[in-house]
Amino acid sequence: MIHAIKVAQEERLFAGKSVSVAVITRGRPPGYLRVAFSAVAGLLRGLWLTLGYFWSPEAIVTRQYPENRATLQLTERFRGNLRFKFPNEKAQEDHAAFIEQLAHETQTHAHVAADLVREENETRWYHNCTGCGKCQEACPNASIKVFTRQGEILEDREVDRFVWRLDSCMFCNACVQACPWDAIEMTGGFENAVYDRRLLVYNLNRLAGPRINYIEEEENPEVRKRMVERRDRYGGQVPLNGFALPNLPPVPMPADSDSRAVDTDAQARLT
Amino acid sequence: MQFVHTIAAAAATNSTWAPQTLAQRAADSAPHSLWLTAGYFLLAVVGVAALLSFLGMALIYIERKIAAHFQCRLGPTRVGPFGLFQTLADTLKLVFKEDFVPPKADRSLHMLAPFLALLVPVVLLALIPYSPNVQVADLNIGILFITAIGGFGVMGILIAGWSSNNKWSMIGAMRAGAQIISYELSATLALLVVVLFSGTMSLTGIVLSQQDGWWIWRGHAAGFVAFLIYVVASTAELNRTPFDIPEGESELTAGFHTEYSGLRFAFFFLAEFINMFTVSALTATLFLGGWMPFHVGDWAGFNAAMDTIPPGIWFLTKTSMVIFVIMWFRWTFPRLRVDQLMHLEWKVLLPLGFANLFVAAVVVLTELYPYPLAK
Numbered sequence: 001m002i003h004a005i006k007v008a009q010e011e012r013l014f015a016g017k018s019v020s021v022a023v024i025t026r027g028r029p030p031g032y033l034r035v036a037f038s039a040v041a042g043l044l045r046g047l048w049l050t051l052g053y054f055w056s057p058e059a060i061v062t063r064q065y066p067e068n069r070a071t072l073q074l075t076e077r078f079r080g081n082l083r084f085k086f087p088n089e090k091a092q093e094d095h096a097a098f099i100e101q102l103a104h105e106t107q108t109h110a111h112v113a114a115d116l117v118r119e120e121n122e123t124r125w126y127h128n129c130t131g132c133g134k135c136q137e138a139c140p141n142a143s144i145k146v147f148t149r150q151g152e153i154l155e156d157r158e159v160d161r162f163v164w165r166l167d168s169c170m171f172c173n174a175c176v177q178a179c180p181w182d183a184i185e186m187t188g189g190f191e192n193a194v195y196d197r198r199l200l201v202y203n204l205n206r207l208a209g210p211r212i213n214y215i216e217e218e219e220n221p222e223v224r225k226r227m228v229e230r231r232d233r234y235g236g237q238v239p240l241n242g243f244a245l246p247n248l249p250p251v252p253m254p255a256d257s258d259s260r261a262v263d264t265d266a267q268a269r270l271t
Numbered sequence: 272m273q274f275v276h277t278i279a280a281a282a283a284t285n286s287t288w289a290p291q292t293l294a295q296r297a298a299d300s301a302p303h304s305l306w307l308t309a310g311y312f313l314l315a316v317v318g319v320a321a322l323l324s325f326l327g328m329a330l331i332y333i334e335r336k337i338a339a340h341f342q343c344r345l346g347p348t349r350v351g352p353f354g355l356f357q358t359l360a361d362t363l364k365l366v367f368k369e370d371f372v373p374p375k376a377d378r379s380l381h382m383l384a385p386f387l388a389l390l391v392p393v394v395l396l397a398l399i400p401y402s403p404n405v406q407v408a409d410l411n412i413g414i415l416f417i418t419a420i421g422g423f424g425v426m427g428i429l430i431a432g433w434s435s436n437n438k439w440s441m442i443g444a445m446r447a448g449a450q451i452i453s454y455e456l457s458a459t460l461a462l463l464v465v466v467l468f469s470g471t472m473s474l475t476g477i478v479l480s481q482q483d484g485w486w487i488w489r490g491h492a493a494g495f496v497a498f499l500i501y502v503v504a505s506t507a508e509l510n511r512t513p514f515d516i517p518e519g520e521s522e523l524t525a526g527f528h529t530e531y532s533g534l535r536f537a538f539f540f541l542a543e544f545i546n547m548f549t550v551s552a553l554t555a556t557l558f559l560g561g562w563m564p565f566h567v568g569d570w571a572g573f574n575a576a577m578d579t580i581p582p583g584i585w586f587l588t589k590t591s592m593v594i595f596v597i598m599w600f601r602w603t604f605p606r607l608r609v610d611q612l613m614h615l616e617w618k619v620l621l622p623l624g625f626a627n628l629f630v631a632a633v634v635v636l637t638e639l640y641p642y643p644l645a646k
Contacts, residue, residue, distance in 0.1 A: 060340070062345040
């Protein structure tokens with residue numbers, strides 16, 4: 001119970017000087033009945049509030065997760081898996097349309113059709129990363145390791161493999177905040193269950209190569225092609241690099257890995 | 272006392288309500304057929320056991336659903352339609368869990384305590400008049416018996432806390448003991464008001480005395496204040512939030528049942544929920560007319576319409592409403608501190624209860640009722 005408090009401004013003399021001070025006066029403490037009444041009123045207010053929650057179905061915030069997968073809306077600030085931003089949106093859309101058409105023509109599902117595509121349009125994997133390694137420095141858990149290389153065309157540092165360890169990541173978002181190039185985001189998925197934790201260490205970039213604007217400055221498509229090199233999800237100089245561990249059987253690759261090895265399987269499935 | 276005779280006369284003249292308990296039937300049939308007597312006895316035992324298990328399941332499900340909706344959630348939805356089988360699944364889980372007894376515990380007492388805790392609500396279930404013809408036994412000292420047995424419930428908790436050989440359990444049990452014994456006083460004072468009004472201690476007698484109006488409003492303010500005191504005090508006796516300091520998850524892990532697991536923990540859990548039902552049923556019986564339909568003065572048509580609803584439904588509706596209010600309290604109010612709890616009982620509820628009893632006595636002696644009994 002808050003006592004009645006009055007605040008007034010007054011001029012008072014301090015060492016011959018007139019100073020403006022705030023004078024706070026406390027009122028009489030409320031009587032027993034008043035306290036009791038306000039306590040009961042508070043309890044009733046609380047009851048009324050919860051009854052409102054109980055009564056109105058729109059107050060329910062629970063989402064039925066596995067059922068609403070198709071329409072699941074995550075909030076803007078949700079921190080999911082770390083992933084690269086792929087700013088070449090037109091190429092992304094073209095690819096999606098192409099896969100859809102292919103699936104339609106071959107009368108298969110889209111993911112089967114996607115497996116069939118051998119000559120991918122690499123331009124949709126252009127990225128913003130320069131391989132500066134700021135994210136690696138910012139990471140408190142050392143979950144990021146950026147391997148860089150000397151580019152052949154631009155003769156400058158560029159990202160080779162961007163390795164992210166989901167198994168030790170705590171989703172603090174520090175890497176995203178540290179990135180000067182807006183290359184990564186924490187808006188990826190959250191369905192990360194795997195049967196082998198080695199699969200939780202993988203490359204985020206699909207192309208080794210310079211930042212997208214350096215590529216787009218180049219007019220010649222042949223040179224553009226030579227500037228970048230394909231990188232897949234599991235592979236390269238990754239610690240515990242996905243599947244190659246001595247004394248342990250190799251890991252079955254998930255279908256969404258970009259390994260070329262799945263192509264034969266996909267074809268077998270089709271026929 | 273003139274008043275008591277009036278009620279007895281009113282009960283006698285009404286041919287609609289001729290309550291008959293199972294005990295009465297058994298006693299009546301004893302001279303003719305012992306088998307019938309045994310059958311009534313068996314029916315009572317099976318009925319109470321069935322009610323016990325059904326209530327346990329149903330109340331836990333209802334509590335979870337109500338709690339969820341008070342907290343903007345959905346509650347159990349996965350197991351069975353609307354999550355109806357969730358409690359069944361949880362019970363199965365509890366049955367198959369290890370029955371752990373701490374090595375340094377007082378083993379026999381540790382095993383005994385859950386049964387003692389469950390004993391009280393089971394006995395009380397047999398006394399409640401669910402409907403004119405559905406009641407196991409109607410004692411002429413019903414209220415006294417209920418108060419005595421209700422006080423016995425704390426023994427299970429105290430023994431559980433003592434025998435667990437755990438400081439949390441011990442503190443929780445001691446708190447429970449202090450709390451239940453304190454609030455027993457207020458609850459009893461509130462019950463005495465109804466006894467004063469109705470002039471009988473038998474539960475069926477109390478229900479019959481409310482034929483012309485329930486005691487919550489027929490007894491002027493005294494009935495209503497007694498109702499409020501009884502609801503608050505019995506919530507405290509139930510160890511439910513806002514009076515759940517004996518469990519006090521944030522300070523005592525689980526209070527007196529910290530060291531219990533599996534089925535023995537389930538017994539405490541069940542006892543708590545059955546206690547909630549018995550308290551709600553008693554509140555409905557004493558203050559809200561029990562199975563008596565809702566009647567308004569001289570409105571014959573309205574009263575006849577109300578009479579078409581079976582008394583069992585009336586009882587169930589009233590009891591569920593009280594249960595809902597108790598659950599509503601639990602999911603709205605924060606927990607009291609120990610000193611606040613004692614303050615509320617000894618400095619607020621108890622003086623209020625005594626004053627209320629005095630007012631009720633004056634009302635009864637002067638027969639100052641808002642409207643008299645139907646002659």
